[in-house]
Amino acid sequence: MELVCPAGTPAALRAAVEAGAHAVYCGFADETNARNFPGLNFSRAELTDSIRYAHQHGAKVLVAINTFPRAGAQDLWHRAVADAERAGADAVILADVGLLAYATKNHPNLRRHLSVQAAAANADVINFYAAEFGIKRVVLPRVLTVAEIAAINKETEVETEVFVFGGLCVMAEGRCSLSSYATGKSPNMNGVCSPASHVVYDQEGPDLVARLGGFTIHRVGKTDPTPYPTLCKGCFTSKGETGHVFDDPASLNATDLLPQLAKAGVTALKIEGRQRSRAYVAQVVRSFRDAVDALAAGKPMPTGALAALSEGQAMTTGAYAKKWR
């Protein structure tokens, strides 16, 4: 199976390639991609150089242009697709139907993948995207069980890519409005979930208080981990009970499920984390490359030491084993 790894900077891309990534995904430094964070992402020149580096080392580069174009500003997204092709990208990862139509018509030779942001969760919709826009691969939303993924693969020729490590979204991707509600900015439109400009941590006596857009979303004691700054991982009181009412702050780790995912017909394994450092990228990619190689050699899955790198220092197999509350 192909290992698709994140890179928020050229240095992280090189770290991913060196650690054994088969493909690296990244985005431009603007609102065309869903990780539009300060200090992150690639200029046109950096992307061209990075693709050259990756190709020299036998790795592919996939460019995420996976936000939804603003009315009247589609040109920014159109330019991103054209520039990705010019830089030599192996594929673009798109979510918006209009942008897919534009890329299909104007850049027919540029391979198109369907982003997780499109939330395509059954074979009918995936086959529709394939018939209309020629998508070769779909990144499946993180709401499916392994059995459901196997069912999809039986009914489509489109390659499937699934997340195996990193942060989880509790919502159907591309449809979450929590960040937008609190800050006016969302991953779907602006490429930022819980933008750093709206995140504040305050020490109040012994408590550390996390605020997003002025809303208190978590308050923890002295020895607890720092709370995650998104509403979905916040801690609230509802009907007399206090807890993580949307989602626990835990990272996905599907290492143990790799044999089942292979059997389910999955083509590619995706690691989340373009906003993370090159140290994270190097460690996680190396660990998963070992696992993929072990699987190919018929050996047992290696037990990694990735807990320290996960959100809330806790890990879960997410929806793959269907244990939602």
Add this chain to the structure above:
Amino acid sequence: MPEFFAIPKPFAQALRLLPNPPLSLMLTQLTRGILRRHPGIVSRLGDQAGKSFALAPTDLPLVLVLSLPGGVAKVKVQRDGKGADCMISGKLSALLGLVHGAVDGDALFFSRDLVIEGDTEAALALRNAVDDAELDLAEEITRLAPPLAPMLKRLVAAAERRTGVALHRAGGVL
């Protein structure tokens, strides 16, 4: 998460005796050299380059406040982070590990080995810009004083072995 080495107290206390102005001048020169050789840091900072950043090693009695007035770096050694837009605090070894790409900033932040106060956006931009620069502080310091380079290299290597603190760019990342 690794246990981070803390600077021994007597050494930290001795630093109090050093006057701040020459220390500020030396660190300003070092930072200007780094930014000259790694212009990507300033371009990655973008709008955030107008902010001031306090770096606070919690095991040392000083705080370094970095600003870029008119695009020229200035480092001021202070007792606290007063006047800075954001402050990043942690043991010196954790901060150095971050600069050298040996540890992950988010993991350090969520485990509370790193504390961010004030303007989160500015702190995040600085972290990402520095992470991409693949800095090697030992190398940068030896560039500042070339005649002392061989001695400094031996000193840095010995300190790294004894403390486990990343004083060089993390291996295997380039």
